[in-house]
Amino acid sequence: MAPTDFFVLSAFLFGIGIFGLVVRRNVISIFFSLELLLNSANVLLVGFSKLHGNLYGEVFVFFVLAVAAAEAAVGLAIVVALYRLTGSVDTSEFRRLRW
Amino acid sequence: MSEVFFYFFSVLSIVFAAVAVTSQNIIRGGVALLGCFVSLGAVYFTVGAEFLGIVQVIVYGGAIIVLYLFALMTMDLASLKSEPFKAFLVAAGGLLSVVTAFLLLTGGMVLTKDFKPSISGAEDLALPMFFKFLLPFEVVSVLLLIATVGAVAIGRRES
Numbered sequence: 524m525a526p527t528d529f530f531v532l533s534a535f536l537f538g539i540g541i542f543g544l545v546v547r548r549n550v551i552s553i554f555f556s557l558e559l560l561l562n563s564a565n566v567l568l569v570g571f572s573k574l575h576g577n578l579y580g581e582v583f584v585f586f587v588l589a590v591a592a593a594e595a596a597v598g599l600a601i602v603v604a605l606y607r608l609t610g611s612v613d614t615s616e617f618r619r620l621r622w
Numbered sequence: 623m624s625e626v627f628f629y630f631f632s633v634l635s636i637v638f639a640a641v642a643v644t645s646q647n648i649i650r651g652g653v654a655l656l657g658c659f660v661s662l663g664a665v666y667f668t669v670g671a672e673f674l675g676i677v678q679v680i681v682y683g684g685a686i687i688v689l690y691l692f693a694l695m696t697m698d699l700a701s702l703k704s705e706p707f708k709a710f711l712v713a714a715g716g717l718l719s720v721v722t723a724f725l726l727l728t729g730g731m732v733l734t735k736d737f738k739p740s741i742s743g744a745e746d747l748a749l750p751m752f753f754k755f756l757l758p759f760e761v762v763s764v765l766l767l768i769a770t771v772g773a774v775a776i777g778r779r780e781s
Contacts, residue, residue, distance in 0.1 A: 534723040538723035540639070542715040544715070549705065565678075566665070574735065579750055585674075
């Protein structure tokens, strides 16, 4: 198993995440793409951790996990509040960011 | 043998990720993302990061995806508009993703060192986690508390 395999997996996940981030208009799908970006970074952290025989990278994955959970909770709360306000989760409907 | 599983679950996670991003049915996309996360947990297992694989399945598969699907269930899914195909956006996203993936790959190709995966369980991770990174750990706990309070405050209905 070569370290380049991790790079290939991470690059594919990152590319798919960027693609979804640009193309999708649905906020929930954009959050899915964001999770993919975070996961591609996690794959690289684990790969480097294993390559160098150093566990700090794996500890960082824990912190990334915690930040991803916080992001998901707050982001979904905002999306649900906006859905109540506008009745839509399409980004083109979110022109009004005031109350 | 673990290499076979590594490649198998890598391909599986990439396929699931592609389905999650391109699916028009958003529930199907969420379940595909769940499959992607579980496959990535299996990838972590094959390289020896066993505790991380377990945490990946529990936190991403068990908590985050369930949170997304739970929020989706409070919405009227039939009213969600299907997205029109916009050639410009697809071209821009495709170009951007290919360029970023290419840059990542060219950065990774300089590494030629081969490595033998070593198993790292909960016990091995505890030492750096609770001694070297104790302060970040505590800060993250405060961050999670703030995020919980903020989510409740934002999501509450105005009376």
